[in-house]
């Protein structure tokens with residue numbers, strides 16, 4: 042089978058198409074013939090070599106989020122999965138391939154009306170958005186700021202907050218065009234990356250969902266209302282400055298909270314239940330799956346170039362030859 046591996050850490054050109062034997066599902070795993078493969082920011086970090094300390098080495102096949110048809114199961118897995126169309130999360134990689142193994146515990150069946158491309162666009166991002174807002178104890182009527190709203194997680198958080206009757210849904214983004222697209226998804230106020238640019242935006246927010254972190258994270262503490270909660274769900278802008286918590290301590294009397302959130306802390310059955318509900322609603326047309334582009338698996342290099350350039354709004358998806366997604 043065809044797969045895409047990291048031949049050399051660094052630029053997108055370090056990705057190469059290779060031939061591998063079809064993998065065999067181990068205990069508790071299934072084999073999926075992929076139709077759609079999500080390209081994530083974490084794939085970019087692994088490809089650059091930034092996560093080598095976590096065990097990712099050259100030769101690694103990227104890819105966590107896949108959708109396709111189960112073709113075989115390992116021992117201990119219900120054989121009735123064979124032939125079913127599913128969404129799956131491979132965990133440590135192996136997804137940029139025509140066949141990929143994934144833990145059966147992650148499987149979510151695809152409704153007939155949901156495409157594999159939409160599933161890998163909505164799945165992981167939807168989980169982070171749902172449980173990230175819950176971690177922030179978001180309640181209807183509260184104001185929400187989504188920092189870094191143009192990516193998969195931000196787009197889902199904007200839609201979810203708007204559906205959850207947020208009092209306001211502000212976003213940060215880098216262009217008016219992106220702002221217009223985010224308004225169509227439910228944003229009520231569009232700010233620049235510094236959090237400025239809309240005089241009518243609320244002065245403070247009850248909840249900030251932050252995908253960015255980076256050097257400017259502490260300046261957003263000033264945008265929290267008393268008892269406001271900021272939850273960091275990503276760090277696409279790099280780590281925050283050392284000692285950033287001092288800015289929050291300085292505003293002690295506002296009783297603000299800062300927390301991190303990782304979907305890894307959510308039990309698999311809860312993740313699956315939320316994803317299944319999301320897929321059912323999406324198949325009824327109740328969610329916008331924002332797909333930036335669908336490219337052949339062999340075009341992982343241009344897909345990663347687009348990610349590097351910051352050109353991607355929503356999700357970029359790879360599909361092996363013969364996939365109905367192409």
Ligand SMILES: NC(=O)c1ccc[n+]([C@@H]2O[C@H](COP(=O)([O-])OP(=O)(O)OC[C@H]3O[C@@H](n4cnc5c(N)ncnc54)[C@H](OP(=O)(O)O)[C@@H]3O)[C@@H](O)[C@H]2O)c1
Nearest residue numbers: 082189191192193194214215274275276277278302303304
């Ligand atoms: N918490 C979890 O469980 C979980 C799970 C999966 C992934 N993650 C993390 O979530 C992040 C990826 O999320 P994503 O795919 O939604 O994000 P993304 O698409 O990589 O980035 C979101 C947006 O942030 C803006 N941005 C990029 N660099 C920036 C910078 N230096 N300063 C300010 N804004 C910047 C860009 O929009 P504009 O150009 O419009 O500003 C970009 O579209 C990663 O950090 C990943 O590790 C977390």
